[in-house]
Amino acid sequence: MADLSANFLGIKSPNPFWLASAPPTDKQYNVLRAFEAGWGGVVWKTLGSQVKNVSSRYSAVDYGGSKVMGFNNIELISDRPLDINLREIAECVRLFPDRAMIVSLMADNSREKWHELIAQVEDTGAHGLELNFGCPHGMTERGMGAAVGQDPEIAKMVVEWVMEKATLPVITKLTPNVHSVVPTGRASVEGGTNALSLINTIQSITGVDLDTFVPNPYVAGKSVYGGYCGPAVKPIALKMLTTIAQDPITSRMPISGIGGVSTWKDAVEFMLLGASNVQVCTAVMKHGFRIIEDMCDGMNNWMDEKGFKTLDDFIGKSVPTITHWEDLDINYHIVANIDQDKCIHCGLCYIACEDTSHQSINLSYGNPYNTYSIKEDECVGCNLCKLVCPVDSCITMVEQRKGDEYLNWKEFQRRGLPLNDH
Amino acid sequence: MAITNNRLTAEQYEQNFSDIHPPFDSREAALVDANRCLFCYDAPCTKSCPTSINIPKFIKQITTDNIKGSAYTILDANIMGGGCSKVCPVEKLCEGSCVFNLMDEPPIPIAKLQRYSTEKAIDHKWPLFQRKPSTGRKVAVIGAGPAGLSCAHVLSREGIDVTIFEKERKGGGLMTYGIAAYKVTPEFCEDEVNFITSLGGIEIKYEQELGKNVSLADLQANYDAVYIGIGVGVARQLAIPGEDLAGVEDAIRFIYDIREKGYPSVPVGDRVAVIGLGMTAIDAATQAKRLGAKEVTIVYRRTQAEMPSTEVELNLAKLDSCSLIWLASPKEIKGENGQVTQLICNVMELGVPDTSGRRTPIETGETITLNVDMVIKAAGQVPFEDLVDSNQLNNWKGKIAIDSNCATNIPGVFAGGDCVNGGKEVVDAVQAGKDGAKAILGFMYKERASE
Ligand SMILES: Cc1cc2nc3c(=O)[nH]c(=O)nc-3n(C[C@H](O)[C@H](O)[C@H](O)COP(=O)(O)OP(=O)(O)OC[C@H]3O[C@@H](n4cnc5c(N)ncnc54)[C@H](O)[C@@H]3O)c2cc1C
Ligand SMILES: Cc1cc2nc3c(=O)[nH]c(=O)nc-3n(C[C@H](O)[C@H](O)[C@H](O)COP(=O)(O)O)c2cc1C
Ligand code: SF4
Ligand code: SF4
Ligand code: SF4
Numbered sequence: 001m002a003d004l005s006a007n008f009l010g011i012k013s014p015n016p017f018w019l020a021s022a023p024p025t026d027k028q029y030n031v032l033r034a035f036e037a038g039w040g041g042v043v044w045k046t047l048g049s050q051v052k053n054v055s056s057r058y059s060a061v062d063y064g065g066s067k068v069m070g071f072n073n074i075e076l077i078s079d080r081p082l083d084i085n086l087r088e089i090a091e092c093v094r095l096f097p098d099r100a101m102i103v104s105l106m107a108d109n110s111r112e113k114w115h116e117l118i119a120q121v122e123d124t125g126a127h128g129l130e131l132n133f134g135c136p137h138g139m140t141e142r143g144m145g146a147a148v149g150q151d152p153e154i155a156k157m158v159v160e161w162v163m164e165k166a167t168l169p170v171i172t173k174l175t176p177n178v179h180s181v182v183p184t185g186r187a188s189v190e191g192g193t194n195a196l197s198l199i200n201t202i203q204s205i206t207g208v209d210l211d212t213f214v215p216n217p218y219v220a221g222k223s224v225y226g227g228y229c230g231p232a233v234k235p236i237a238l239k240m241l242t243t244i245a246q247d248p249i250t251s252r253m254p255i256s257g258i259g260g261v262s263t264w265k266d267a268v269e270f271m272l273l274g275a276s277n278v279q280v281c282t283a284v285m286k287h288g289f290r291i292i293e294d295m296c297d298g299m300n301n302w303m304d305e306k307g308f309k310t311l312d313d314f315i316g317k318s319v320p321t322i323t324h325w326e327d328l329d330i331n332y333h334i335v336a337n338i339d340q341d342k343c344i345h346c347g348l349c350y351i352a353c354e355d356t357s358h359q360s361i362n363l364s365y366g367n368p369y370n371t372y373s374i375k376e377d378e379c380v381g382c383n384l385c386k387l388v389c390p391v392d393s394c395i396t397m398v399e400q401r402k403g404d405e406y407l408n409w410k411e412f413q414r415r416g417l418p419l420n421d422h
Numbered sequence: 423m424a425i426t427n428n429r430l431t432a433e434q435y436e437q438n439f440s441d442i443h444p445p446f447d448s449r450e451a452a453l454v455d456a457n458r459c460l461f462c463y464d465a466p467c468t469k470s471c472p473t474s475i476n477i478p479k480f481i482k483q484i485t486t487d488n489i490k491g492s493a494y495t496i497l498d499a500n501i502m503g504g505g506c507s508k509v510c511p512v513e514k515l516c517e518g519s520c521v522f523n524l525m526d527e528p529p530i531p532i533a534k535l536q537r538y539s540t541e542k543a544i545d546h547k548w549p550l551f552q553r554k555p556s557t558g559r560k561v562a563v564i565g566a567g568p569a570g571l572s573c574a575h576v577l578s579r580e581g582i583d584v585t586i587f588e589k590e591r592k593g594g595g596l597m598t599y600g601i602a603a604y605k606v607t608p609e610f611c612e613d614e615v616n617f618i619t620s621l622g623g624i625e626i627k628y629e630q631e632l633g634k635n636v637s638l639a640d641l642q643a644n645y646d647a648v649y650i651g652i653g654v655g656v657a658r659q660l661a662i663p664g665e666d667l668a669g670v671e672d673a674i675r676f677i678y679d680i681r682e683k684g685y686p687s688v689p690v691g692d693r694v695a696v697i698g699l700g701m702t703a704i705d706a707a708t709q710a711k712r713l714g715a716k717e718v719t720i721v722y723r724r725t726q727a728e729m730p731s732t733e734v735e736l737n738l739a740k741l742d743s744c745s746l747i748w749l750a751s752p753k754e755i756k757g758e759n760g761q762v763t764q765l766i767c768n769v770m771e772l773g774v775p776d777t778s779g780r781r782t783p784i785e786t787g788e789t790i791t792l793n794v795d796m797v798i799k800a801a802g803q804v805p806f807e808d809l810v811d812s813n814q815l816n817n818w819k820g821k822i823a824i825d826s827n828c829a830t831n832i833p834g835v836f837a838g839g840d841c842v843n844g845g846k847e848v849v850d851a852v853q854a855g856k857d858g859a860k861a862i863l864g865f866m867y868k869e870r871a872s873e
Pocket of ligand 4: 470471472473474475477500503506507510512515516517532533536849
């Protein structure tokens with residue numbers, strides 16, 4: 001049995017799975033249920049000045065028969081009174097002392113307001129603070145949330161205010177609504193933050209209702225841009241995480257990975273790319289807290305299989321494999337191969353290659369089943385056929401190097417080698 | 423022990439004859455299956471549909487809620503796509519070659535999805551097709567079965583005015599009169615015929631029989647071309663002693679009565695023997711059971727390996743607890759007071775393969791005796807030999823001979839469907855109608871060019 005216990009900034013939790021700051025963490029009832037289910041920690045729904053929510057406030061993107069591939073919300077920070085939240089936080093900490101309790105904050109834009117809020121929260125016995133620099137709607141108009149996260153100068157200033165007062169570890173949560181998360185990440189580090197987390201939600205319109213003509217979500221005939229999250233945003237979150245994990249300044253920070261984590265596999269990917277733990281929101285909003293069981297179990301089995309005893313054995317392991325395009329080995333070449341015994345003759349590889357790639361698949365007509373085979377000389381090794389083939393390991397890519405030595409694009413140009421020799 | 427009708431309560435009849443292939447309960451259920459379809463290229467399912475419906479396309483259209491488009495895709499290729507979705511032996515057609523079979527997974531329920539779209543089109547009477555302005559050309563079609571209706575629809579879309587001469591009081595052919603009642607209802611058949619004729623340009627004259635009220639010569643004189651789609655005729659006689667006893671029934675007649683008269687009116691015995699093992703035999707056996715017969719035994723000359731029905735159909739009969747006697751051939755029907763009491767069969771064994779490659783059964787000399795009070799004959803159908811002969815149509819034992827262009831030996835007279843192939847499926851007849859229409863259009867263009 002591997003050891004799943006996590007230590008993030010000295011904050012211990014029995015596993016690396018925290019609930020992200022969102023409705024699942026906005027009251028005692030939910031949080032106690034989450035802890036009972038086995039979640040390692042929570043980031044309490046963002047506290048700040050009093051707000052009021054609208055309805056409806058969620059919408060989703062369904063794809064190919066699967067529901068909620070992408071999720072979007074136009075919700076604000078916690079709309080419950082501050083004193084109730086504080087009382088409940090203290091109660092949860094008392095009942096589950098072994099779990100991580102982080103409180104997300106978004107104060108009005110003044111040093112005093114931040115200091116005041118931090119003092120109140122620290123009194124609850126919580127273990128850490130997370131600064132919400134990401135909310136993409138509602139708060140930005142008032143110069144908060146993403147308005148802070150999008151301006152490195154302001155972000156640095158706010159972090160500094162916080163660090164003046166905070167005695168607990170501070171995590172700064174970044175917004176993805178920027179062309180790069182690194183500048184705000186660096187500014188936060190310079191401001192003194194103890195850790196970073198990312199991503200918050202991405203501005204989006206999930207779709208338009210074809211009967212009312214109003215985009216989703218619908219609020220009395222109008223809509224607004226909402227924050228996108230769920231499985232659909234994972235690739236974007238992973239990329240942003242990796243840039244933070246690679247940057248010499250931000251990589252010094254522990255990182256909490258967020259954005260589309262739904263299974264133990266997703267979590268492992270985030271951690272391989274530099275996250276020390278992960279936070280989850282949409283997946284529990286879709287399935288409830290019970291998904292934690294397989295998350296722990298699956299990660300545990302995977303670690304056993306790979307021989308990893310603790311989380312530190314694999315955190316960040318994949319980061320060095322991300323390089324620059326011009327450093328890739330041009331001599332590495334692969335060609336597709338179809339296993340005729342596994343092929344079900346659906347023709348998907350053929351039509352994809354024929355219409356949109358390199359016409360490298362041969363069709364010989366049959367009734368009712370055609371036969372498909374690869375024209376090895378034409379195949380550029382792009383991988384498309386393998387991606388579209390519905391049968392597991394029916395198409396494999398076989399290595400056929402163009403030369404023994406490693407050769408990258410810079411060297412290729414320097415030697416003046418001929419273009420398009422394959 | 424006797425043959426009587428009205429054996430069951432109204433509810434029992436209702437239950438016994440309810441749809442054996444129920445439709446999807448909801449849009450979501452249909453979407454789950456539609457989304458499983460891989461959208462194959464040059465799809466094997468399409469190649470295995472005699473009417474070549476673009477199956478991946480219509481299923482894709484269901485996944486995008488484009489039901490009108492989906493119904494058009496189906497009905498454009500097969501105007502009886504609604505009925506076919508209920509009666510096609512899909513396990514040997516489209517679904518039988520769905521690529522999922524090669525992964526040992528259940529195939530996409532193509533017919534059920536096809537029903538999902540077409541039923542909506544027919545229920546809502548969607549005007550999916552527009553006919554071109556009338557060209558003034560006229561074609562006579564004999565028989566309002568699947569072949570005739572399909573031919574008429576294609577022709578009318580091209581602006582040809584079509585008159586159909588039908589000997590019965592309803593259209594649809596065996597779809598209306600022959601197919602087991604738990605596959606399609608008479609109401610559906612009527613709606614389907616109305617949906618087809620709602621295009622306009624098609625007039626059906628009922629109770630008009632070729633050889634009785636109409637003659638081929640008249641039609642030739644009054645129309646630019648004639649299409650014959652009269653189907654295959656009556657049940658084959660067994661030519662054994664006792665065939666004229668009361669209680670010996672012809673399967674086609676028996677099924678016709680179930681469709682025409684209503685379940686309680688159709689008499690059925692306590693112990694019924696059904697002879698043959700084609701689709702007709704299965705339909706007769708299961709329906710006899712569902713009408714309240716206590717025991718139904720299917721008697722077949724060969725073994726399961728040679729049977730014409732599919733495994734799925736055979737299972738239908740088995741699930742209705744009909745019993746089977748393999749390798750038994752009727753020898754004599756015995757009776758008392760003119761009523762059937764026994765069926766005596768020769769016990770057979772398999773000999774050498776015949777011309778069709780099936781091993782011919784030969785007598786062993788032993789016999790078995792079944793105590794029965796009703797015998798239903800379903801040993802195949804024989805074409806309308808006299809009718810075809812008397813009209814000087816080239817034929818083979820009544821099956822009309824056509825060339826590769828659907829033309830008979832008489833210029834301007836075309837034929838297709840069961841009357842040519844000796845009896846296949848509805849979907850084959852629909853394709854034959856399409857082919858016939860295409861040939862007729864070609865013929866008329868050529869005529870016009872040479873005028
Ligand atoms: C018992 C039984 C069960 C079957 N079950 C199935 C099934 O489950 N699925 C399936 O796909 N197929 C089934 N079939 C086969 C299918 O019904 C036929 O292949 C199909 O109906 C043939 O169409 P058609 O238009 O060629 O002939 P028919 O459907 O026979 O239509 C011929 C039409 O011509 C009319 N007609 C005949 N003679 C004359 C005349 N002299 N003058 C004017 N009109 C005339 C008839 O009344 C009829 O309306 C079954 C057949 C039988 C007998
Ligand atoms: C309904 C909803 C409300 C949210 N509210 C907050 C919030 O108050 N504070 C915050 O920092 N993030 C908030 N988030 C963002 C999530 O914490 C998380 O960053 C984002 O949803 C991406 O993770 P996921 O893909 O697992 O959902 C909210 C998300 C949702 C869906
Ligand atoms: S996509 Fe895969 S299964 Fe389909 S034809 Fe190509 S190799 Fe065969
Ligand atoms: S018409 Fe019959 S064979 Fe053709 S696709 Fe439809 S159900 Fe399948
Ligand atoms: S063969 Fe099956 S999976 Fe492929 S297109 Fe046809 S129904 Fe879909």
